[in-house]
Amino acid sequence: MTTLTNWINGAHVASTSGRTTDVFNPATGEVQAQTPLSTVEELNDAVAKAKEAQVKWGATNPQRRARVMMKFGALIEEHMDELAEMLSREHGKTLPDARGDVQRGLEVVEVCMGAPSLLKGEFTDDGGPGIDLYSMRQPLGVVAGITPFNFPAMIPLWKMAPALACGNAMILKPSERVPSTALRLAELIKEAGLPDGVLQVVNGDKEVVDAILDNEDIAAVGFVGSTPIAQYIYGRAATNGKRAQCFGGAKNHMIIMPDADIDKAADALVGAGYGAAGERCMAISVAVPVGKDTADKLIEALVPRVEKLKVGPYTSDEDVDYGPVITAQAKARIEGLVNSGVEQGAKLVVDGRDFSIQGYENGFFCGPTLFDDVTPDMDIYKEEIFGPVLSTVRMDTYEDALNLIIDNDYGNGTAIYTADGDTARDFAHRVNVGMVGINFPIPVPLSYHTFGGWKKSAFGDLNQYGPDAFRFYTKTKTVTARWFSGIKEGGEFNFKAMD
Numbered sequence: 001m002t003t004l005t006n007w008i009n010g011a012h013v014a015s016t017s018g019r020t021t022d023v024f025n026p027a028t029g030e031v032q033a034q035t036p037l038s039t040v041e042e043l044n045d046a047v048a049k050a051k052e053a054q055v056k057w058g059a060t061n062p063q064r065r066a067r068v069m070m071k072f073g074a075l076i077e078e079h080m081d082e083l084a085e086m087l088s089r090e091h092g093k094t095l096p097d098a099r100g101d102v103q104r105g106l107e108v109v110e111v112c113m114g115a116p117s118l119l120k121g122e123f124t125d126d127g128g129p130g131i132d133l134y135s136m137r138q139p140l141g142v143v144a145g146i147t148p149f150n151f152p153a154m155i156p157l158w159k160m161a162p163a164l165a166c167g168n169a170m171i172l173k174p175s176e177r178v179p180s181t182a183l184r185l186a187e188l189i190k191e192a193g194l195p196d197g198v199l200q201v202v203n204g205d206k207e208v209v210d211a212i213l214d215n216e217d218i219a220a221v222g223f224v225g226s227t228p229i230a231q232y233i234y235g236r237a238a239t240n241g242k243r244a245q246c247f248g249g250a251k252n253h254m255i256i257m258p259d260a261d262i263d264k265a266a267d268a269l270v271g272a273g274y275g276a277a278g279e280r281c282m283a284i285s286v287a288v289p290v291g292k293d294t295a296d297k298l299i300e301a302l303v304p305r306v307e308k309l310k311v312g313p314y315t316s317d318e319d320v321d322y323g324p325v326i327t328a329q330a331k332a333r334i335e336g337l338v339n340s341g342v343e344q345g346a347k348l349v350v351d352g353r354d355f356s357i358q359g360y361e362n363g364f365f366c367g368p369t370l371f372d373d374v375t376p377d378m379d380i381y382k383e384e385i386f387g388p389v390l391s392t393v394r395m396d397t398y399e400d401a402l403n404l405i406i407d408n409d410y411g412n413g414t415a416i417y418t419a420d421g422d423t424a425r426d427f428a429h430r431v432n433v434g435m436v437g438i439n440f441p442i443p444v445p446l447s448y449h450t451f452g453g454w455k456k457s458a459f460g461d462l463n464q465y466g467p468d469a470f471r472f473y474t475k476t477k478t479v480t481a482r483w484f485s486g487i488k489e490g491g492e493f494n495f496k497a498m499d
């Protein structure tokens with residue numbers, strides 16, 4: 001049994017905590033490694049070393065830091081298949097989906113290759129008589145990234161690339177369920193030229209997270225995970241004077257208007273609802289058809305598509321649509337919520353409970369589930385299920401559908417399928433959700449825009465990646481400058497005899 005390590009000062013270091021947690025292969029249910037759960041002392045030691053290393057890294061000119069990003073990007077591409085396999089083995093997602101996970105992280109590294117431009121300051125010439133003002137962006141020092149299980153490459157890259165490109169050192173605390181990819185990325189960025197100590201990977205659970213939140217040398221925390229933990233981390237980090245951006249859970253709706261192309265909407269819903277077993281913060285988990293006719297046609301189009309979905313391990317020779325969920329507990333929770341949906345009166349159209357695959361009976365697979373006639377008071381509507389379960393909430397009018405979304409606690413992503421530009425425009429303008437798709441089911445913005453939800457899907461002011469990340473990971477210093485008795489008044493230009 002492999003016991004994984006921490007990554008300290010450019011080398012694998014065994015934790016001395018004596019506490020570990022299991023890393024499963026979710027497809028087989030087998031334990032394949034142990035993640036160390038590090039101590040407060042180990043975290044504090046990693047921070048002290050990072051603080052030392054940051055001084056030189058922060059003083060390294062931005063172009064040189066960008067060159068590290070260039071090499072890092074090339075190495076990620078070179079090792080794409082290896083990284084994808086590594087993350088599928090711990091997470092369970094299919095290999096093409098795992099490559100997407102790495103790719104969407106790589107794209108943020110690519111934007112960070114332009115760090116010198118993004119870090120340029122501002123200048124006002126002659127703001128007053130002979131007075132100039134200029135602003136510069138300086139690194140914060142040591143920052144921390146705390147990441148979830150569902151994107152083992154992408155989200156650590158969203159955190160580390162901008163933080164490091166801005167000249168900070170980073171303590172990365174990956175999800176204890178999928179720690180290997182972050183450790184491999186640390187090896188690759190060292191190979192790309194990152195000095196030792198600038199990126200430290202400290203594995204652990206709440207004990208290490210709390211130590212991060214209480215460490216006075218950590219200036220900022222970037223978190224991604226579930227809403228209750230996001231809110232907790234935001235509160236404790238802010239109380240301790242840290243900058244924090246904490247991205248939480250989601251309940252993403254898609255409106256299907258009567259004029260929408262039903263086949264296209266059904267295809268989109270199947271991909272966005274069941275892809276990655278529904279374990280995406282941008283998964284569509286609620287379909288909102290407008291009008292009875294639209295709803296009936298949509299269910300008719302969805303049923304054969306959902307029934308046809310192929311579920312299996314990432315190692316399967318066949319094309320698989322999605323893999324297992326992350327743990328046995330996650331599977332039990334999802335099935336419990338499906339039971340509650342049935343008990344509370346929703347119509348179970350496709351039943352994915354009690355699902356298993358021959359040869360993989362101990363894997364954490366959930367069959368695809370489709371509900372019709374879901375109402376907002378049901379637990380399957382209120383909870384983030386984070387599994388392959390799509391709920392249909394029928395609405396009579398566009399206004400009702402829009403208000404359903406507006407009244408929902410979460411505001412990460414949403415979408416509308418329609419043939420009418422005016423409806424689409426009205427929706428994009430009025431909906432209180434951070435990322436909106438128009439005839440586009442998973443509107444994760446490209447890496448040179450930014451990513452972030454509204455309402456209980458995010459706590460903090462700035463989004464992750466893109467220009468916002470460069471604001472989050474730097475402090476602005478503004479200088480107001482005036483020079484007295486310069487060349488105009490005090491200069492002496494006449495050739496005089498020396499006396």
Ligand code: NAD
Pocket residue numbers: 146147148149150151173174175176204205206209210224225226227229230247248249250280281384386412453457
């Ligand atoms: P999680 O909240 O359980 O864990 C996230 C991180 O927090 C992990 O590193 C974990 O070790 C740590 N953690 C867990 N419990 C803690 C506690 N009590 N105190 C301190 N730290 C703790 O989330 P998860 O199950 O790994 O990920 C799934 C969740 O993440 C879903 O809710 C999903 O919507 C959300 N998510 C959000 C985004 C986004 O950008 N908004 C992106 C991906 C995932």
